[in-house]
Amino acid sequence: xxxxxxxxxxxxxxxxxxxxxxxxxxxxxxxxxxxxxxxxxxxxxxxxxxxxxxxxxxxxxxxxxxxxxxxxxxxxxxxxxxxxxxxxxxxxxxxxxxxxxxxxxxxxxxxxxxxxxxxxxxxxxxxxxxxxxxxxxxxxxxxxxxxxxxxxxxxxxxxxxxxxxxxxxx
Numbered sequence: 001x002x003x004x005x006x007x008x009x010x011x012x013x014x015x016x017x018x019x020x021x022x023x024x025x026x027x028x029x030x031x032x033x034x035x036x037x038x039x040x041x042x043x044x045x046x047x048x049x050x051x052x053x054x055x056x057x058x059x060x061x062x063x064x065x066x067x068x069x070x071x072x073x074x075x076x077x078x079x080x081x082x083x084x085x086x087x088x089x090x091x092x093x094x095x096x097x098x099x100x101x102x103x104x105x106x107x108x109x110x111x112x113x114x115x116x117x118x119x120x121x122x123x124x125x126x127x128x129x130x131x132x133x134x135x136x137x138x139x140x141x142x143x144x145x146x147x148x149x150x151x152x153x154x155x156x157x158x159x160x161x162x163x164x165x166x167x168x169x170x
Contacts, residue, residue, distance in 0.1 A: 016055060020048050024056075028063050038064065038074055042081060051082045079133065087122045087129035089167045091115075092146040096135035103157075104143040108132055110157045111145075114164060127168065 027044050031037055041064070045056050052075050061068040075081045093099075093108040108119070111130055115123055119132045138144045141153025145163070152163060 016049060016053070021056075021059060024048050024059065025063065028060075034064050038066070038071065039078070042071070042075060046081060051085050053083060084120070085122065088127050089148055090129045090131060090146075091164075092131045092133045092136065094134075094136045094138070094142070094144040094146075095132045096139065096142075098139035098142040099135075099144055102142040106157055107143050107145065107155055107160070110160045114160055128164070 024041075024045050027048075028034065028041055031041070034041070038060075041060055042052060045060060046052050049056055057071045057075060058068050061071045064071075075083060091111060093104055093111060095104050095108070108130075112118055115128055115130060117123055117128075117130055119130055122129045133146075136144050136146060136151070138151055138153060141151070143155050145152045145155050147163065147167060152159070155163075
């Protein structure tokens with residue numbers, strides 16, 4: 001078990017809640033064997049913190065007894081993981097071949113204009129993050145966007161404002 005003082009020493013760059021570190025530690029401790037569980041643990045850490053800043057990566061590395069560089073390598077390799085805070089809702093625009101051919105370049109431009117941000121940014125109100133992704137595997141519905149885990153298929157530019165407004169109202 002990591003002590004409060006050890007957690008405080010790790011939490012240097014961000015004001016991350018100590019309770020979140022304790023929740024993550026409890027999760028890690030509940031796993032029978034952590035060998036081969038790094039990705040699973042990082043998923044849980046991102047679920048708890050919302051992103052994977054350096055402090056969280058170092059905490060995971062210390063708990064697993066592996067180099068921080070190994071954790072960073074996994075976090076930076078997989079596009080699912082983010083090292084920056086995200087908005088309450090993440091909008092992913094598929095830029096794969098089928099979606100691109102059917103106009104996803106226009107869809108993402110309309111998203112950027114409507115939200116007032118670029119890809120990999122967060123709106124001022126913290127409500128939305130925008131990402132362009134390579135493929136979501138729903139080519140038959142192209143062009144596709146995801147808002148959190150909800151898939152929107154055959155999206156047209158004129159659909160964008162209504163989709164965004166649905167999440168603003170929640």
